[in-house]
Amino acid sequence: MSRLVDARLEKLEIKLPIPAAPVANYVPFVVTGNLVFVSGQGAVGPNGLVYLGRVGDGISLEDGQKSARMCALNLIAQVKVACGGDLDRVVRCVRLGGFVNCTDEFTDQPKVINGASDLMVDVFGDAGRHARTAVGVNVLPLGLSVEVDGVFEIS
């Protein structure tokens, strides 16, 4: 039996990253009841962190969006592990929390975090439509430009 979400990932030519290991004494996700709480994710490429810097000062809106999209890919990669490999068990992306490392003048955090939100809908369809909070912060771990965490419902 083919899996629907895997098929959609293939059609979108998306290859999920290897789930990133936490940089500290915690775990990438915790399952409680039907909910999966996923730790804050950054943009990690095959060769390490990418899009490091501050949006509005060195990092453009477009790069911020790409960074957010990579955070979302990492979230999905973690959820796939939580689902024992079967992303069709994702009932809903419940909530995303998006933090944008930006200058005091930058106010397009929603557009940045759209990079993550759009991917969720691309991958999960209506089940990818989530509640969301996007805010600016003065700095993020290791100089990440974007960090996104998530809550998912799984079956």
Add this chain to the structure above:
Amino acid sequence: MSRLVDARLEKLEIKLPIPAAPVANYVPFVVTGNLVFVSGQGAVGPNGLVYLGRVGDGISLEDGQKSARMCALNLIAQVKVACGGDLDRVVRCVRLGGFVNCTDEFTDQPKVINGASDLMVDVFGDAGRHARTAVGVNVLPLGLSVEVDGVFEIS
């Protein structure tokens, strides 16, 4: 049958705003089990965003509190939709997350977010007493002075 919370709103002379549409590709709330996760809300009036700016620099503590109160009104307006119009289905306001756009020197975030917390208790009574996290940030979407998200338990 009269509805208790609606009656309380009327007594408080509170007219809920029209639920604000998200400014990006996400939804205002997601229901999972008995929980409603509501997206971050700002102070939106009939003519658009209000109280734009930074608390401690242009926005006073009092205006910050009014801004937080309007965030809470928008949260309640969204929850009302989640409840199919019947706010008596709200079992508990579980948690509010409050973000205050403020100067580096401003440390009265709790007093600002009280504008939201007080309203929850006014409207829902003991069911409005919530866990809360209030922090400062250097900037918020579209220049909002306050953003508040919430988790509610409904029956």
Add this chain to the structure above:
Amino acid sequence: MSRLVDARLEKLEIKLPIPAAPVANYVPFVVTGNLVFVSGQGAVGPNGLVYLGRVGDGISLEDGQKSARMCALNLIAQVKVACGGDLDRVVRCVRLGGFVNCTDEFTDQPKVINGASDLMVDVFGDAGRHARTAVGVNVLPLGLSVEVDGVFEIS
């Protein structure tokens, strides 16, 4: 019957603080289903707030970690109340949200929040391993250097 977590606390020579009262109109925690949402906690000692200031400017990494550890002690103290005094009812520390009041250049938020994460694992063992989000912010309530909130599953 001796309680396992209490015994571990004793072995670690940890005396839980008196649960701190909220500085505003909200409650320290809300229980919904099997989940406890705990309000954001700061470092409160017997004589009031400690480690006030900004990490990277007055507050060292080490002091930030001690501050985070005290936040975690306060979280556990609140959860103990939520459990009617019996910390063995804690099934899992589900999630910690860590906010570090820091300079724009400080990027070791994960190391700071480890002060909280390590304590959870010390006290609860594997049940203390949690999902986590750590971010920097430009300022925190009352000048706290660290604020940590949490979600716990209890039986």
